[in-house]
Amino acid sequence: MSKKPVIIGVAGGSGSGKTTVANEIYCKFPEQSILMIEQDAYYKDQTHLPMEERLKTNYDHPLAFDNDLLLDHLKRLVNRQPVEKPVYDYANHTRSDEVVNVEPRDVIILEGILILEDERLRDVMDIKLFVDTDSDLRIIRRMMRDIQDRGRTIDSVIDQYTSVVRPMHLQFIEPTKRYADIIVPEGGHNHVAIDLMVAKIKTVLEEKAMI
Secondary structure (H helix, E strand, O other), X not given: OOOOOEEEEEEEOOOOOHHHHHHHHHHOOOOOOEEEEEHXXXXXXXXXXXXXXXXXXXXXXXXXXXXXXXXXXXXXXXXXXXXXXXXXXXXXXXXXXXXXXXXXXXXXXXXXXXXXXXXXXXXXXXXXXXXXXXXXXXXXXHHHHHHHHHOOOHHHHHHHHHHHHHHHHHHHHHHHHHHOOEEEEOHHHOHHHHHHHHHHHHHHHHHHHOO
8 A cells, every 4th residue: 555645835925935935846856746736726615705795805814715625635635536626716706617637646745825824734744844034025026926917006016915915924824834844934045945855855755666
């Protein structure tokens, strides 16, 4: 019987570089048994709500996520069963009709701002990372992303950051740093931390190849 997959959690605030860290690790294994699960894919389905209610959704709050479904999918993958990962439609602020078929792998990277907030998710992780980046860098990165990629205005980004993103970060995300096994400063620019994680994963894959 094959051994349990290794689950690596990569958390951190918006604009911290956690997605870059997760992608950097993932891309080091193009031919290997590794997959990525993004918590953002598991925002709650809101098709039952009118659009004006959907627009009020606070995507930085723990209640925005369907962690029950995420946990169920992780357990299925651990048991070597495929899952249908949801796809979120940001334009309509609800889950899309599309799904992504995900086959089980030896290493699972779970990435998201609040993956360490839920004790049930923490309990299935073997390694927990928190990408810790100064708030001034995080808002600059978020501003560049939202303006360039999402057509937002500077005023709207700043308003959202000060009214929602920052208070939610301080209340829910920053405190989860204490659950991390490894704290990675400066996100994707920290090549030493990424190389250490890659070396650890290589060891895991080599061990599983010997089973």
